[in-house]
Amino acid sequence: MDKRQVFEAIGREADRFAAHAKALWDSPELSFMEKESSAAQKKLCRELGFRVGELDGIQAYAFVAEYGKGSPVIGILGEFDALPGLSQKIATMRDPAVPGGPGHGCGHNLLGTASLGAAYGIMKAIEAGALAGTIRYFGCPAEEQLGKPVLAKAGVFDGLDAVLCWHPADLNTVAAYGTNASVQLEFRFRGKPAHAAQVPHMGRSALDAVTLTNVGIEFLREHMPSGARIHYIVNSGGERANIVPEFASGTYQIRSPKMREVVPLIGRVLDVARGAAIMTGTSFEYSFLHGCYDVCPNGVISDLLHDNLGQAPFPAYTDEDRAFAKALCDTTTEDQRRETLLMLGVDAASASSLAKISLHEGVGYWGRQWVIPASTDVGDVSHIAPTAQINTATWPMGVGSHTWQATAASGSGMGMKAMLYAAQVMAGAAWDLIADPSALAAAKKEFAESMGGEVYTSADELIERLMDREKGA
Numbered sequence: 236m237d238k239r240q241v242f243e244a245i246g247r248e249a250d251r252f253a254a255h256a257k258a259l260w261d262s263p264e265l266s267f268m269e270k271e272s273s274a275a276q277k278k279l280c281r282e283l284g285f286r287v288g289e290l291d292g293i294q295a296y297a298f299v300a301e302y303g304k305g306s307p308v309i310g311i312l313g314e315f316d317a318l319p320g321l322s323q324k325i326a327t328m329r330d331p332a333v334p335g336g337p338g339h340g341c342g343h344n345l346l347g348t349a350s351l352g353a354a355y356g357i358m359k360a361i362e363a364g365a366l367a368g369t370i371r372y373f374g375c376p377a378e379e380q381l382g383k384p385v386l387a388k389a390g391v392f393d394g395l396d397a398v399l400c401w402h403p404a405d406l407n408t409v410a411a412y413g414t415n416a417s418v419q420l421e422f423r424f425r426g427k428p429a430h431a432a433q434v435p436h437m438g439r440s441a442l443d444a445v446t447l448t449n450v451g452i453e454f455l456r457e458h459m460p461s462g463a464r465i466h467y468i469v470n471s472g473g474e475r476a477n478i479v480p481e482f483a484s485g486t487y488q489i490r491s492p493k494m495r496e497v498v499p500l501i502g503r504v505l506d507v508a509r510g511a512a513i514m515t516g517t518s519f520e521y522s523f524l525h526g527c528y529d530v531c532p533n534g535v536i537s538d539l540l541h542d543n544l545g546q547a548p549f550p551a552y553t554d555e556d557r558a559f560a561k562a563l564c565d566t567t568t569e570d571q572r573r574e575t576l577l578m579l580g581v582d583a584a585s586a587s588s589l590a591k592i593s594l595h596e597g598v599g600y601w602g603r604q605w606v607i608p609a610s611t612d613v614g615d616v617s618h619i620a621p622t623a624q625i626n627t628a629t630w631p632m633g634v635g636s637h638t639w640q641a642t643a644a645s646g647s648g649m650g651m652k653a654m655l656y657a658a659q660v661m662a663g664a665a666w667d668l669i670a671d672p673s674a675l676a677a678a679k680k681e682f683a684e685s686m687g688g689e690v691y692t693s694a695d696e697l698i699e700r701l702m703d704r705e706k707g708a
């Protein structure tokens with residue numbers, strides 16, 4: 236068996252994988268609620284011949300499917316959660332299947348299926364004796380709510396020699412960009428209630444503390460690292476305008492291209508909140524909600540993925556797929572499409588020409604030396620083992636993720652074809668890593684150099700250490 240036969244083995248199951256992805260798409264489940272999706276994935280894994288280990292004790296609906304034995308151990312990451320409010324039929328106009336219901340607007344029905352498909356291809360090669368080693372497919376719930384750090388902290392990704400992942404998108408490219416590390420905290424202020432007109436001098440407003448925290452953050456912005464981001468919302472700001480608010484709270488999200496920049500920035504935001512509490516005579520406390528690391532893409536594996544984007548059979552789109560893509564693409568403007576592409580690290584010249592087409596039928600290698608401002612929980616895994624990702628064009632140019640257009644495309648023929656391509660490309664790179672020990676060694680050497688001796692510590696543990704340091708100070 237050679238690599239081309241691995242592509243063919245995956246291709247022979249195209250209808251089965253498409254039916255599975257469509258079943259997930261038909262019954263979208265939100266983060267932490269993926270009971271049926273996870274069960275369907277595990278069932279398919281068992282039918283295909285994987286050993287399935289349930290990880291519900293660590294995180295509900297998480298699992299690992301494995302085949303083979305010994306080293307090297309290659310991991311492939313999968314997700315299957317949906318998003319609220321993005322229900323949509325396979326149509327080119329906004330038309331929810333269930334008004335207000337969830338939908339696969341991030342294409343995770345395709346994500347989990349292609350990753351499982353890639354693992355299947357390698358399983359067939361190990362079974363045939365063409366490769367020796369272990370392939371592990373990780374069913375990772377709740378990506379949209381940062382589920383992987385929970386698994387990472389429990390050691391689920393330990394012992395991997397390399398990791399592959401992908402994400403549905405509007406381009407066929409190595410996802411060579413890094414992402415922002417991110418931490419979310421809840422801030423709570425407590426004051427003293429009083430009649431707001433009669434005895435305001437007796438009250439201490441918790442809402443004032445939230446307001447002053449937010450004003451302080453606006454002034455802090457000028458003096459943060461340039462790639463950093465802070466967002467906030469007010470969760471609670473009192474009950475009635477004529478009562479001085481006794482309690483107020485907000486959610487604060489702090490991002491930066493490296494986790495090591497996020498933690499000191501959190502220290503400064505906490506100082507702002509403490510200052511606001513002093514100014515308003517209120518008390519302040521906070522708690523960690525969730526966080527994830529920046530993605531550190533491995534260049535060696537990225538190059539292998541790029542080779543395989545060229546080697547795997549390219550999706551055979553029909554005229555119907557192209558017409559569907561064009562109609563969905565026409566719901567965006569050329570300017571929107573160019574802007575979406577530029578934010579993915581596509582160079583200006585390519586972005587301008589790509590913005591004029593509706594379906595990407597080429598292959599790129601965009602995003603090197605680029606950090607996208609958003610975050611993904613794949614970041615944590617990329618700090619545990621050498622990790623790289625691709626995108627394939629599962630949806631039309633420029634529609635972007637988390638849109639109804641992405642939901643529509645993720646249930647359609649074009650989505651299924653690009654999903655199969657993603658499975659084959661990842662399987663091809665996994666083949667290269669297992670078949671060529673020098674490639675894997677190079678990937679591991681680069682990983683060791685880029686981590687610089689860092690030992691993975693989950694974001695919640697980093698914040699705990701920050702708290703301890705502050706208590707000690």
Ligand SMILES: [Zn+2]
Pocket residue numbers: 341342343378402636
């Ligand atoms: Zn996603």
